[in-house]
Amino acid sequence: MSESAPDEPAVEVLPDDATERASIRTQRLAKLDRLREQGTDPYPYRFDRDRTLGELRDEFGALEAGEETEVAVKVAGRLMLKRDQGRLTFGQLRDRSGEVQLFVSAGVLGKERLAEFNDLDRGDWIGVEGTVMVTKKGELSVKVTAFTLLAKALRPLPDKWKGLSDVDVRFRQRYVDLTVNDDARRVFEVRVAALDALRQVLRARGYLEVETPMLHLQQGGATAGPFVPPSNAPASAPSLRSALRLPPSACSSAVSSGCTRSGGCSATRASTPATTPSSRCSRPTRPTATTTCTWTWWSRWSRTWHRNCAVRPP
Numbered sequence: 001m002s003e004s005a006p007d008e009p010a011v012e013v014l015p016d017d018a019t020e021r022a023s024i025r026t027q028r029l030a031k032l033d034r035l036r037e038q039g040t041d042p043y044p045y046r047f048d049r050d051r052t053l054g055e056l057r058d059e060f061g062a063l064e065a066g067e068e069t070e071v072a073v074k075v076a077g078r079l080m081l082k083r084d085q086g087r088l089t090f091g092q093l094r095d096r097s098g099e100v101q102l103f104v105s106a107g108v109l110g111k112e113r114l115a116e117f118n119d120l121d122r123g124d125w126i127g128v129e130g131t132v133m134v135t136k137k138g139e140l141s142v143k144v145t146a147f148t149l150l151a152k153a154l155r156p157l158p159d160k161w162k163g164l165s166d167v168d169v170r171f172r173q174r175y176v177d178l179t180v181n182d183d184a185r186r187v188f189e190v191r192v193a194a195l196d197a198l199r200q201v202l203r204a205r206g207y208l209e210v211e212t213p214m215l216h217l218q219q220g221g222a223t224a225g226p227f228v229p230p231s232n233a234p235a236s237a238p239s240l241r242s243a244l245r246l247p248p249s250a251c252s253s254a255v256s257s258g259c260t261r262s263g264g265c266s267a268t269r270a271s272t273p274a275t276t277p278s279s280r281c282s283r284p285t286r287p288t289a290t291t292t293c294t295w296t297w298w299s300r301w302s303r304t305w306h307r308n309c310a311v312r313p314p
Helices: 016-037 053-060 111-118 167-172 174-180 182-204 246-255 295-309
Strands: 068-084 088-095 098-105 125-134 140-151 259-266 278-285
Touching (some): 053 125, 068 140, 111 140
Antiparallel strands (some): 068 088, 088 098, 259 278
C-alpha cells in the first residue's frame, strides 16, 4: 500500500507568457538605461518626415522588380518585423497609412550601425532616411542610409503569428488590438466615416450640432433605469443620461432650428430587447410645437441617410 505524499504549500506561479513578458520588459528597461549612458535620447523631440508610407507606395508602386532609384526619402513608423540575415537585415515599417519594407545593409550603414539596428526591438518607433528600391522578389523597400530611434517600446507586442486571440484582452486593451489587428483598425475607420457622413447630411439639412450634459437632473429614457453615480452633492442626485432627446429638444425650441447631438447613453436595465444597457446614438430633433419626431418622418430620414452616406468597403 503506497503512502500518499505530504501536502506541499501552494505556490503562485505566473503563466509562462506573463513571465516571459515580464522578462522582456526587464531586458528593454536595461537597453533603455544603456542608451542613456551612451548619450542617446530614446525619446527625441522631433523627426521631420517628408511623406507617409501610403504616399510612398502610391508614388513608387509602379516600379519593377530589381529596380533602384536615387530618390531620397524620410519616413517614420513602427518597426513591426525584423529578420536578421547576417550582413543584411529586413524590417517592416508601419504607419497609419500603410507598410513598407526596410532594406538594411552593412555595406551601406556599416557594421556598427547595422548592429545598432539589429538591437532594436519589435514595436520600437523609428525614423528612416534612404533611397527607394524594389527587391528582386518585387517588394517595395527603402534602402536605409540612416535611422533614428524615436520611441523605445518597453512592453512586447503579441506574437506576430498568433496575434491577439484573447477576446477579453482585446476589449480591455484596445490599444494593443488596434496595433496588431487590421480588422479592428478598419472598424474604427468605418465608424469615423459613418459619423462624419451623418454630420454632413444633418448640416446640409440645416441642423445644428449641440453639446449636452452627461449628468441630468431630470431622468429620461422612458422605461430605461437611470444610473445614479456617487455625488458630492447628494441633494441634487444627478443621473447619467439614458437618452439624448430632452436637451436637443429644448435647444430646438430656443433657437427655432433643428438640433442634433450624438453621444453615449447609459442605463442600468432594459425593459425590452431593443433597449441596450449602453449604446451610442444620434437623433436629430426638428422644431415643432411639441419638439417630437413622428415615426414617418424618422423612417424617411433614416432611409435618406442610408442611401446617401452608407460606408462601402474598399
